[in-house]
Amino acid sequence: MALLGSLNWLAAHQEEVNRLNVFPVPDGDTGTNMLLTLQSAVEDIKDSPATDVGRIARIAAHGSLMGARGNSGVILSQIFRGFAKAVEGKTELAPAEVAAAFEEAANAAYRAVLKPTEGTILTVAREAGRSATAAAVEPRATVTSVIKAAAEGARRAVEKTPSQLQILRDAGVVDAGGFGLQVMIEGMLRSFEESDVDLSKIAIRPSAQSALELPEEGWGYCTEFLIAGEGLDVEQIREQIAALGDSVMVVGEPELVKVHVHTDDPPRVIGVASRFGRLEKLNVGDMSTQHRRILEESQPNGSAATGAQKRANNVGIVAVVSGSGLVEILKGLGVDAIVEGGQTMNPSTGDLVAAVDGQPYDEVILLPNNKNVVLAAREVGKLSSKRVHLVETHTVPQGIAAVIAFNADKPAGDNAAAMKSAAGRVQTIEVTRAVRDTHSNGMRVKKGDLIALVNDRLDTSGSEYAEVVADALKKLGPEGYELVTVYRGAGAEDADVEALSASLKERFPGLAVEVQAGGQDHYPFIVSVE
């Protein structure tokens, strides 16, 4: 039984294969996944009375699909599927038929993957097929000589994988899945010729993963399951799953589809998939944990992950702000990520895209909170992988009002509209010192004067904080408002804060006046009027 030979040989090399796994993300168990997939195929064959190769191959294909785990396991199941298709209806195989089956196996593997990558198990399967085909046309070709050629082709292809993939080159290893396939074909060959392959070719390789750093956002979750149903549209399922993660593999038949995806949002994947049919053998693994465990084995002082609760509406909020107090307020109100910046430090579109893409949500509301940031923010939607809803807040008080209006039970679009209108109801007074003589909005200002900007327009000037803020408030018409919030900046003295607060309360008895620590630079006071 050739597959049993593969199984035993792969079992013997499982750990070696596991240690090689660096692509596409380290999830640490390529060898185990391939072994378990193969095991599932072998068990089904053992349980079956079939003796002809066509039926055995079909059972193996079905068994491996049912048992497929991980990227490599799913590809392996497709290799079996291609092989089975090629030998369908046959009772025994001629050398040329074996070679054709290897070729078809590789083709099936390529078809299973959304974006085939060279230097992986796919390349190894293809090279094994090509070598087998070349050997099959030799005059004295036998089944054993064809399999031997396939094993040799696989070995050569595996050795070349580091030249095809940067990530393997960097880690100084060969591709794990490819090596696993090589080992399987070698095991198959061993059972045919009962002779050892050259063991010296299989050197013990160093563990690849300890060479990689764990990215801060983690790797997400390796999510796998079967969809059982009738008339399942594999293409359509693949398309929808592909939008939710990477390393996507969706394979199968109209009655049974195997899904493998690396995603940050397994519940969503499960939700989408369950619309197609009944889910079985659901398995979600945290790859960050897997990888972290590997790191911790080599470095005993590894740190643990921090869990965060996700929002029901799948909407994240990213805001631009600076100043320790303002950051704390926005975070406390529910902002998920802060991009440091504002008046003088304008974050790049790239900074914003990175923050938006880092959210574990499908949709993100972006609050620029400064008119100098609005343009960069407008580009984010085109570049981000998320659906971005830009609420064009021009000031920090507008941003705060917007976040307060956010409702985690409502969809992103409704929230964006509510946040926009909330931002529109807030007036902003920003107080600073003129850095040069200027003439603006019909006013002449000297360097060093205190000036108040109302909604970004130069409005009043003077020498006392209380005076310029009160003047600005008078122009706004205090009777239309109820609440004044003063965010004190890094440059404001206690005495200034007290004088301003006392003066506003005295002059505008109808207004509630609150002072909060903002900690912003450049503006000793930012005042929100609502």
Added chain:
Amino acid sequence: MVPLKVLFGNESFRDGVDLDTQRFFDRLSQVSKLPTTSAPSPGDFAAVYERLSRECEGVISIHIGSQFSGTAEAARVGAQSVEGFPVRVIDSRSTTMTIAFLCLVAAQSASLEEAVQRVEERVPKQRIIALLDTLRYIEMGGRVNRAQAMIGTMLDLKPLLGVAAGEIKPLDRVRTRGRAIPRMIELLRDDYPLEYVAVVHAQAPEEAAGIAAEIGPELKQDGVMMVTGQIGAVLGTHTGPRALGFAYLKR
């Protein structure tokens, strides 16, 4: 022999005539004091139904939502032991003052069948809007963490919650109580037209009266019955002091 009795908890009401609406509501709003954890047994209900079977031709038995309490289930089982006497058990899907309106609707019906039909129609129309004065309730509910609650308290955020179909949902959050009250009224107006409204409060009678005065005329013109009342002790422990709200039936 009266045609029907309205039963809620252990109290039965013959009809809405000899109780004025305000007193009726006040009494029923205090029903939230009834322990919801220890539902009466089917035997208790059987005994009450047995007694009522000698006084009237049928009973409509309205109960705390089955998602909160086993009362309705116990009533249903109890009703089966009184043969030949019609008892219609209604699961109100609610716990609070809107049940008072359901009882009132039943009491004003001409027959048992009409009462059942009219009450069942109104079960999905029960709504509550609540303005809380503290974030403590939603902090305990896990919707905000301690740090967020601190920021919320610092900024004087008042959460507005809604209850529909027994589910609590945040409707909005507004800075300062002075601005939250008009917002609460605005949210109520979004749900017009209404059939019954109760303006309820926990130790805030002046504000409740002010709200009633503001919406009273428009509701009266619309033919809507409005009452005011206190939030019962049990519900009050959830909302905290100074909570305000509306309990109402949409038309």
